[in-house]
Amino acid sequence: MPKQLTILSGKGGTGKTTVAASFFHMADSAVAADCDVDAPNLHLVLQPREIESGSFMGSSAAFIDSEKCSRCGICEEECPFGAIRDCEVLPLYCEGCGVCELVCPEGAAKLKAVVTGHTYVSETPCGILVHALLKPGSEATGKLVTEVRKKAVEIAEEKSLDIVIIDGSPGIGCPVIASISGADFVLAVTEPTKSGFWGFERICGVAKHFGVEIAACINKSDINPGIADEMKEYARREGVQILGEIPFDDEVNHATMGGKVLTEFYDGPASREIRELWKETRLLLMTEAKR
Ligand code: SF4
Numbered sequence: 644m645p646k647q648l649t650i651l652s653g654k655g656g657t658g659k660t661t662v663a664a665s666f667f668h669m670a671d672s673a674v675a676a677d678c679d680v681d682a683p684n685l686h687l688v689l690q691p692r693e694i695e696s697g698s699f700m701g702s703s704a705a706f707i708d709s710e711k712c713s714r715c716g717i718c719e720e721e722c723p724f725g726a727i728r729d730c731e732v733l734p735l736y737c738e739g740c741g742v743c744e745l746v747c748p749e750g751a752a753k754l755k756a757v758v759t760g761h762t763y764v765s766e767t768p769c770g771i772l773v774h775a776l777l778k779p780g781s782e783a784t785g786k787l788v789t790e791v792r793k794k795a796v797e798i799a800e801e802k803s804l805d806i807v808i809i810d811g812s813p814g815i816g817c818p819v820i821a822s823i824s825g826a827d828f829v830l831a832v833t834e835p836t837k838s839g840f841w842g843f844e845r846i847c848g849v850a851k852h853f854g855v856e857i858a859a860c861i862n863k864s865d866i867n868p869g870i871a872d873e874m875k876e877y878a879r880r881e882g883v884q885i886l887g888e889i890p891f892d893d894e895v896n897h898a899t900m901g902g903k904v905l906t907e908f909y910d911g912p913a914s915r916e917i918r919e920l921w922k923e924t925r926l927l928l929m930t931e932a933k934r
């Protein structure tokens with residue numbers, strides 16, 4: 644089984660994807676999975692060439708067969724979401740609960756799976772990338788994350804690759820839980836701001852809840868040394884190792900704006916620190932992580 648490394652941040656904009664893309668560039672035996680399915684951006688720096696795509700059916704919605712419908716109105720009365728009017732389903736309001744299907748005496752109301760997103764497998768100069776895009780306004784993000792991870796693990800197994808690098812969603816909601824559960828190791832990428840610290844605490848809590856080993860790095864560690872020290876003290880109390888402190892470096896912005904992987908094209912202070920961070924993370928992932 645390949646080892647699964649999940650890279651998370653409790654909030655957006657901490658540099659998580661910069662770290663994930665750089666790790667993918669340096670790993671010689673890995674598949675990448677972009678599990679930020681609401682707003683994927685790993686592909687923006689990896690120049691992907693799509694080799695496979697598929698529809699993702701993440702939820703259900705009701706449909707009424709007008710030829711079978713007797714227009715009795717029972718479904719409209721019973722629908723808990725007010726999603727049926729004049730024997731027609733209002734798709735925006737339908738929650739796919741199935742009540743109309745249960746109460747329809749004619750078998751005219753039926754639930755059908757609906758496409759809520761797409762999955763992609765792409766070749767990149769760093770290796771295979773599995774990614775996805777959820778349709779705007781669609782739910783079931785966690786299911787799509789699970790789908791992306793499953794596909795990435797399958798590919799790693801088929802190709803006998805050692806590591807699946809998972810770029811998780813920001814925050815701590817359902818997609819983050821889907822990114823963490825069953826992973827071997829979590830690296831939290833955080834930054835020394837109030838909101839960064841808050842997100843870091845939350846990620847530590849979720850990882851501990853799911854019994855997954857966690858370590859962290861502090862990005863732009865020199866922009867606010869006071870909060871960085873508080874974070875290190877918190878990490879020490881919680882038994883979370885700080886594997887690296889990445890200094891602020893303009894090259895990171897240049898790489899992101901230019902659609903480039905930092906460690907592939909730059910050799911400044913941030914790039915060098917991320918190289919060291921990869922060595923530390925890889926060592927812990929391969930030797931200390933569970934399973
Ligand atoms: S599936 Fe539920 S929400 Fe949708 S139309 Fe039927 S009863 Fe209403």
Ligand code: SF4
Binds near residue numbers: 712752
């Ligand atoms: S319950 Fe069935 S038959 Fe009656 S209005 Fe709804 S869809 Fe038509």
